[in-house]
Amino acid sequence: MDLNGVAAIVSGGASGLGEATVRQLADAGATVVVADLNAERGEAVAKEVGGVFAATDVSDEAQVQAAVDAAVATGKPLRAAVSCAGIGWATRTVNRDGVPHDLASYKKVIDVNLIGTFNLLRLSAAAMAETEPVNEDGERGAIVNTASLAGIEGQIGQIAYSSSKGGVIGMTLPAARDLAAIGVTVNTVAPGILDTPIYGQGPESEAFKERLAAPVPFPKRLGTADEFGRLVRSLLEISYINGEVVRIDGGLRMPPK
Numbered sequence: 001m002d003l004n005g006v007a008a009i010v011s012g013g014a015s016g017l018g019e020a021t022v023r024q025l026a027d028a029g030a031t032v033v034v035a036d037l038n039a040e041r042g043e044a045v046a047k048e049v050g051g052v053f054a055a056t057d058v059s060d061e062a063q064v065q066a067a068v069d070a071a072v073a074t075g076k077p078l079r080a081a082v083s084c085a086g087i088g089w090a091t092r093t094v095n096r097d098g099v100p101h102d103l104a105s106y107k108k109v110i111d112v113n114l115i116g117t118f119n120l121l122r123l124s125a126a127a128m129a130e131t132e133p134v135n136e137d138g139e140r141g142a143i144v145n146t147a148s149l150a151g152i153e154g155q156i157g158q159i160a161y162s163s164s165k166g167g168v169i170g171m172t173l174p175a176a177r178d179l180a181a182i183g184v185t186v187n188t189v190a191p192g193i194l195d196t197p198i199y200g201q202g203p204e205s206e207a208f209k210e211r212l213a214a215p216v217p218f219p220k221r222l223g224t225a226d227e228f229g230r231l232v233r234s235l236l237e238i239s240y241i242n243g244e245v246v247r248i249d250g251g252l253r254m255p256p257k
Helices: 016-027 039-049 061-072 103-128 159-182 203-213 225-237
Strands: 007-011 031-036 052-055 078-083 141-146 184-191 245-248
Touching (some): 007 061, 007 103, 016 031, 016 039, 031 061, 039 052, 052 061, 061 078, 061 103, 078 103, 078 225, 103 184, 141 225, 159 184, 225 245
Parallel strands (some): 007 078, 031 052, 078 141
16 A cells, blocks of 8 residues: 555654654655653654644543544544554562452553553544545555564563554454455554663663573564554555564564563
């Protein structure tokens, strides 16, 4: 699918993997709605790429619908939606003192990572269904979700995060099958350890990242946000990739901890 002249939405688009994706889609000619909670950074990114900012808590249906409406309001057909918004949490199911994982934090991670992804998936697809097909295949759009290796090979303390990302992986094929009727593809990216601002800067940060990269077979480094963004762009552009979960991890298989 040609991204030039279409509208796109990227949740979590103000920083990290989302920002890199926003820039890739803008470079391809899309008008991008940067959907994020960080208004200052989100507005700055949107201005830099000629896009639109929409203050968005992805777990809130009304706010996601408003972001979709903002994309439609650009006057260009909404053809692409990418879910990058997410949060992490590290707590064992039961800790060494016998204390169980608290339910509130578990629900919060599910609300943002899984329900938030589902919100953008379903609401953007509904808007895509209202557009005219772009080709003889009947294609109307493409959706890419973000999971994690944790959704496949979750580590100790990742029960909430792994559950949420495993849910994203699990929705990929049924969503692709559901949305085939309206000509919309659905794929998921499962990143390994990618270099984002979460790791900070400075000598200690670099030393920590070197330790993280040690078990990666090749290239022996962290992945980059730009590599993630380029993969997402490819999944949006190549229509015959559908219903897939694509790892981007340098061949890494996560150990227990």
